[in-house]
Amino acid sequence: MGRPHQIDAEWLVAAIDRLSEIGRDQNGGVTRLPFSLDDMKARDLVSEWMRESGLSVVRDPAGNDIGTLPGSEAVSAIAVGSHTDTVPNGGRYDGALGVLVGIAAVRALKQSGTVLRHPIEVINFVAEEATLPGGTVGSRAMTGALAEEYLSRTGWDDRLISKLLLDAGIDPVGLLHASRAESPPCCFVELHIEQGATLEQRGIQVGVVEGIVGIRRFEAEFPGSANHAGTTPMASRDDALRKAAPIIESVASIAVRLNTVGTVGTVRVVPNAPNVIPGHAILGIEFRALESALLDEATSLLDTACRAAGGHIKQVSNKAPVRSDPRMLLAFDRAVAECGVTSLHMPSGAGHDAMCMADICPQAMLFVPSKDGISHAFHEYSSPEQCITGANVLLQALIALDSTFI
Ligand SMILES: [Zn+2]
Structure with a gap:
């Protein structure tokens, strides 16, 4: 078994397809509003895939699912992740891709027998989309940024957020007790679709995100x-x-x-x-x-x-703008070179879970191209090749980060 060079492309493409069947709309879009039945069903399936892939999975008090692959040393984990909730009639890639490429990278490490020094965590955050006030609920809970008054605000229907969580089997006060500010991951990586047309228009395979505007x-x-x-x-x-x-x-x-x-x-x-x-x-x-x-x-x-x-x-x-960690950008540049793909340093014009995680640990993001720059819509599309390329860069990035951080 040698150095893991490639993720299992077939697994990744099949997982994207299978996940998009949960909450599928008639026009081909996906609706998984946070803490709805379909959202929870999708979360359970993703956690099942994490277990099958050799991760031990816990649901934190806020409902975030965290799969951990042990490392060889007693150090904090390199975390990678995103979200699987969607906007109403959203797309198949926004969020979901960032979670699935994390699992694909872990599978590649396992299959090649590679054990990194750092544990790897794959995080599936709850409620990233702004269908609940302010969005990024799971990552804000993880950074300790939510206060009790948030529970008495109203969600995507007329239920209070506390009721929405209760109905999904999650104790609402968990949102206030999920902070990892005291023991944060050593860094956080999020791969996401670009949601703009810059990469596609310039024919570039991967965006290295310098910061969130x-x-x-x-x-x-x-x-x-x-x-x-x-x-x-x-x-x-x-x-x-x-x-x-x-x-x-x-x-x-x-x-x-x-x-x-x-x-x-x-x-x-x-x-x-x-x-x-x-x-x-x-x-x-x-x-x-x-x-x-x-x-x-x-x-x-x-x-x-x-x-x-x-x-x-x-x-x-x-x-305020959130800058990506410069050491992580160097690791990403190494990963891009290792994969022999084209890349562009660029800002993110939209907010993401990574922006919240910046409060407790170094973070940076990778983008893959979005067809016509479209997202939050049923015709959101990134080709299998684009997703696979992104996943391979992420895999090499995890390996590079393992030597970046002590
Ligand atoms: Zn997203």
Whole structure:
């Protein structure tokens, strides 16, 4: 038995297919809302595959399933994982792929008789999608970030989150007692579909994620005077929406200038009637970037533009960017070279469980291409070859990480 070079491609492709049958919609999409019957059924099947593959599996107090392969030394585990819940009528790959490639990598290690120094954990997190408030429930529970009030919020139907968990056979207070902040894994790796079109458009096989972007959201308010749309001459109007309008272009040009992304996603007009001059207009704006300094600059440019247009901005939320661990990126680069595949260092524009795990351990992510950049939809697709390539890079990454961390 030699060095494990390849995962069992047939097993991985069959597992993706089999898992997508649970919660399958008529149009080919998948609906596994967190803690629903189908979600729990899928979780049980994945845990069964973990056991078959030689992992010992525990369900932590929050419901996260953790399969462990022992290492040769008494050190903390290298953790790899993602989630198997989906959005309504979601795809087959978002989340599920990241869990299944972890199992495939462990199987390859076992089959070649390779024992790494570190134990390997494969984690199937609960409730990553934002079908529950804020999403990333399992990873937030694991980092100790959830407070008791979360249990009395409402989930994807009218049940409280505490009831949703109870109905799935999980003691709700477990969400508050699943923290591993005191004994974290030595690092966390998540492979995920890109959910954007960069890799596909550039014909690149694997994305090495440098970090998860920070998100800053604003409301820009513009005052005016509501008045009759027929009897008020153009020259004597104070139209709030006309003041706000140029800001839509300003946001786009600020984003282009800073080489990042910015969006005006909502427009609220008061009173919002076709025969009334807008008396008040509020734009919902966000910028995303990997550097806090860029977000600061975007904020100041937006502030200047809004003041000049007769309005003002209010910051409504601020999620800081999360940088990937540089040692892990080096290990990923080695893995990419070992596999002889093309790769690109890139940011993640979406949040993931890895972003939460960054609170307790070093983390980094790998991306595989998404066809047409589509996700959270039934036609989400990554080809078997793309998934297999990603899994092989992950396998080599685990081997590289084993010598990266003490
Ligand atoms: Zn996901």
